[in-house]
Amino acid sequence: MAVRGRVLIPCAGILLASAVVAGCSVAEGSSPPPTVQPTPSIVVPRSTTALKPATDCTGSTQQLPTESETGGVQLTLSTDPSRTSLLLKNTGSLSVVVIPDASFTSRLVAAPYANPQDQASRAALIAVNNSGAKMSDIPRYVPLTQVITIPPQWAVCALTDSAEETASVRYLQDRQSSAEYFVTKALADQLTVRTSLDRVRPALVRCAKSTLIVLASHPEMSDIELYVEILSPRSLCQAGYKALLGGDTGATAQLEAAVIQRLGGAPRLLANSRLFSITAQS
Known part of the structure; x- marks a missing residue:
């Protein structure tokens, strides 16, 4: 029994030592566990440029x-x-x-x-803006x-x-401004092809003012009756454009016919x- 005990003790020591060595060899020979790198999050950078008030309407699209x-x-x-x-x-x-x-x-x-x-559109609007309408x-x-x-x-x-x-x-x-623009634009289309814009403008302003007077004096008239009255000799308008035509009666009648035809197709006031x-x- 004593012999067996002496034999068993070294075996136990050998086994224990082997286990320790084996354990150390595993620890020393293996690579360390990989470090898990965090997945970077995608960050959308904020705009550093704040919206500024517009300086005109060219960007109004x-x-x-x-x-x-x-x-x-x-x-x-x-x-x-x-x-x-x-x-x-x-x-x-x-x-x-x-x-x-x-x-x-x-x-x-x-x-x-x-x-x-x-030029005709611009001259017509200038006349409307200078008519003194209230x-x-x-x-x-x-x-x-x-x-x-x-x-x-x-x-x-x-x-x-x-x-x-x-x-x-x-x-x-x-x-008011609708009637003024229809009259002055129809006249400007005829007059700007016959004489200079500088000469046409005063006549158009005169006709815009005449339009206001006729509208106020004859509120019961139909649109076409108003236009005929504005171009009649009783109005201040005719004298202005007639002077541009050198007082030529035939040219004046021709211009008035063209303007009245145009105004006859204008939208209803x-x-x-x-x-x-x-x-x-x-």
């Missing part, structure tokens, strides 16, 4: 719903990403008068890049420089001075509408 709250009116609208500009183009049949919004967060500026470029439907506190008439195919730009404000305006359909509001929102 985002189309908005067309505005047509009243008869004869159709305004094609567009804005920019900041919504601080609003380009209004009159694609309807009657003239529209535009003013700033009630709180005056927006101001109106010209938009020559969106307007007709022909617009009773426009609040008196609105500065005259911010009361803008836009006949068919003309445009105006509204701007805010803060990126926090959305561009907005008010407008109405205006009978309507009573003034109430004020409507528009903002640069989709």
Whole structure:
């Protein structure tokens, strides 16, 4: 029994040592467990450029719903990403008068890049703007420089001075300026091909003023009767364009016939509408 005990003890020691060695060999010979690298998240950098208020309407290319709250009116609208500009183009049949919004967060500026470029159209609008028309439907506190008439195919730009404000305006359909523009544009188309624009302008202003007088004096007349009266010898208008034609009776009659024919096909004049509001929102 003693012999067996002496034999067993070294065996146990050998086994224990072997186990330790084996364990050490495994630890020393194996590669350390791989380090798990975190998957980088994809971060979209924020824009460091804040939206700034527009300085004109050249960037107003985002189309908005067309505005047509009243008869004869159709305004094609567009804005920019900041919504601080609003380009209004009159694609309807009657003239529209535009003013700033009630709180005056927006101001109106010209938009020559969106307007007709022909001399007749420009001369006609200049005459309307210089006729001295009094617009009773426009609040008196609105500065005259911010009361803008836009006949068919003309445009105006509204701007805010803060990126926090959305561009907005008010407008109405205006009978006086519609009639003035129809008369002066029909005359300008005839006169600008016969004489210089500088000579034509005073005559057109005279005819715009005559249009206002006839409208006020004969509110019951039909449109064509009004136009005939405006071009009659009783009106201040005829003397102006007749002088440009050198007093030639035949040339005067020919011009009047062409103008009356043109005006006979003009859109029907309507009573003034109430004020409507528009903002640069989709």
